[in-house]
Structures are given as C-alpha cells and as structure tokens.
Amino acid sequence: MEAATHAEHHHGPPTANVSSRVEAQFLGMLLFIISEVMLFGAFFTAYFFIRVVADSGWFPIEGVDLPKAIAGVNTAILVSSSFTMHWALEGARNENRNALKVGLLTTALLGLTFLTIQVNEYVHIGFAPHDNAQGTIFYGLTGLHGAHVFVGLTLLTFATVRAFRGHFTAKEHRGVEVPGIYWHFVDVMWIVVYSSVYLL
Amino acid sequence: MLNPLRSEQEAFRFLLYVIVVAAVVLGVVFAVRAIT
Numbered sequence: 686m687e688a689a690t691h692a693e694h695h696h697g698p699p700t701a702n703v704s705s706r707v708e709a710q711f712l713g714m715l716l717f718i719i720s721e722v723m724l725f726g727a728f729f730t731a732y733f734f735i736r737v738v739a740d741s742g743w744f745p746i747e748g749v750d751l752p753k754a755i756a757g758v759n760t761a762i763l764v765s766s767s768f769t770m771h772w773a774l775e776g777a778r779n780e781n782r783n784a785l786k787v788g789l790l791t792t793a794l795l796g797l798t799f800l801t802i803q804v805n806e807y808v809h810i811g812f813a814p815h816d817n818a819q820g821t822i823f824y825g826l827t828g829l830h831g832a833h834v835f836v837g838l839t840l841l842t843f844a845t846v847r848a849f850r851g852h853f854t855a856k857e858h859r860g861v862e863v864p865g866i867y868w869h870f871v872d873v874m875w876i877v878v879y880s881s882v883y884l885l
Numbered sequence: 886m887l888n889p890l891r892s893e894q895e896a897f898r899f900l901l902y903v904i905v906v907a908a909v910v911l912g913v914v915f916a917v918r919a920i921t
Contacts, residue, residue, distance in 0.1 A: 715890040764904065771897045865893035869900045876900075880907045885914060 714863050718870050721833070725874055728826050732882065735818045746819055749811050753883050759802045760879045763834075766795035767872045770865050773848075777858040785853060789845040789861070792868065796838045803831050823882060830878050833871045840864035 707715065736743050744751045773788025775781075807824070814824040844861050847853065853861055890896070 711890070718890060764900075767897065767900055771893065774893050862893045866890060866896045869893070869896035873900050873903045876903050876907050880911055884911055 708859075710859050710863050711866075714866055718867070721870070721874075725829065725877075728822070728829055729877075729881070732822045732826055735822050739818060741817075741819075744819060744823075746817065751823075751883050752806055752810065755802065755806060756879055756883050759799055759806075760875065762795050762802070763799045763872055763875050766792045766799070767869050769795065770868050774858065774861050774865050777848075777853050777861050778855055780855045782848075785861070786845070786848045789841060789848050793838060793841045793845055796834055796841065796868075800831060800834055800838070803827065803834075826878055826882055830871070830875055833874065837864065837868050837871050840867060 701709075703709075741747075769788050769791040773785050773792060776784025776786075776788055812820045812823075814821050841864055844864050847860055
C-alpha cells in the first residue's frame with residue numbers, strides 16, 4: 686500500500702542533483718566558451734610567433750595584400766548581427782514576438798552573408814594555406830572563426846524555427862539566450878582576429 | 886562585476902567594451918606608426 690502511494694507521486698527518473706548555483710545550460714555554455722578561448726589562444730600564439738620570426742614579415746608578401754576594406758564591411762555585418770540578436774532577445778523578454786522572430790531571422794541572414802563573403806574572399810585572395818606560414822595561419826585563424834560562425838548559425842536556425850513555432854516566453858527564453866551568448870562570443874573573437882590579422 | 890557568460894545582456898555589453906577597446910588600441914598603434 687505504501688509502495689503504491691510512493692509510486693503515484695514519483696513518475697519518471699529521479700530529479701537531477703543540482704550542485705552549482707549556475708543553471709546547467711549556462712554552465713555548459715560557460716565551460717564550452719572557456720575551452721574555445723583556449724583553442725583560439727593556441728591559434729593566436731602560432732600567429733604571433735609567425736609574425737615575429739618570419740623574415741618576409743606579415744602581409745603584404747610577394748605583392749599579395751589582405752582585402753582590409755572587404756573584411757571591414759564583413760566586420761560591420763557581423764557586429765550588426767549582434768545588435769539584431771540583442772534586439773531579438775529584448776523582444777522575447779518583452780513578449781514582442783515580431784521583434785523576436787524578425788531579430789533572429791535577420792541575425793541568421795547577416796551571419797550567412799558574413800560566411801558567404803568570407804568564402805568569396807578565400808576564392809579571390811590569391812594565396813593558399815600551403816604557400817607559406819602566413820597563409821597557413823591566415824586560413825587557420827579565419828577558418829577557425831568561420832567554423833564557429835557556422836556553429837552559431839546552426840544554433841540560430843534552431844532558435845529561429847522554434848520562435849516561428851511559437852516557443853519562448855518572457856520568462857522562458859533560454860533557447861535564445863544561450864545561443865545569443867555564443868553569438869556575441871563569436872563576434873568578440875572576430876574583432877580580435879580582424880584587428881590583429883588584417884589591420885595591425 | 887561584468888560577467889559576459891552570465892546573461893546575453895552582459896555578453897552584449899562586453900562586446901561593446903571590446904569594440905571600444907579595439908578602436909582605442911588601433912587608434913594608438915596607427916598614430917604611433919604615423920609619427921615614427
């Protein structure tokens with residue numbers, strides 16, 4: 686009798702133990718981003734090493750210069766996408782579903798535009814990763830970042846589809862907030878990559 | 886204290902700080918290069 690009563694009140698698996706003050710979703714993204722910072726750190730170490738020791742210096746090398754202006758426009762596009770991401774989340778917080786949907790869709794489209802321009806840059810840039818150490822680390826750093834934009838776009842696609850299906854409320858919008866944190870991280874990394882690789 | 890991993894709002898604010906810091910650093914470097 687007692688066992689039957691007990692079974693009535695405990696359906697499914699037992700509640701997970703919570704040992705941190707941080708929510709599991711945020712803790713997961715926190716640990717992931719910390720590991721990402723270390724990964725980018727390794728690539729930046731290689732970049733600065735090559736920059737210091739290369740006899741031929743950084744770009745331009747053998748008449749090849751980096752397309753700073755196009756990359757600058759691309760930077761503006763990516764920074765804009767962080768603003769639209771923030772706008773989308775403000776929409777979710779204020780129960781403004783149109784702002785949420787349009788904001789997420791615009792962010793995804795701006796991210797896609799960024800990637801398209803970067804691929805176009807690779808096609809026309811005039812050197813390959815195996816040409817020299819500068820080329821290797823240029824493609825390595827920008828390609829690593831591009832891969833992160835692709836991952837961010839995947840997360841944004843999920844969030845956008847969910848938003849159009851009526852998910853997310855003012856109280857429950859972690860499915861937008863966690864990809865938003867990741868998207869801003871990707872943007873911060875691009876500012877550092879663009880400043881150090883293209884401009885300095 | 887600003888913790889960019891705690892919420893999207895703080896991550897966005899951190900991004901704005903990074904943009905400002907990058908602009909200042911680039912400005913200083915270009916100014917020094919122009920002078921020397």
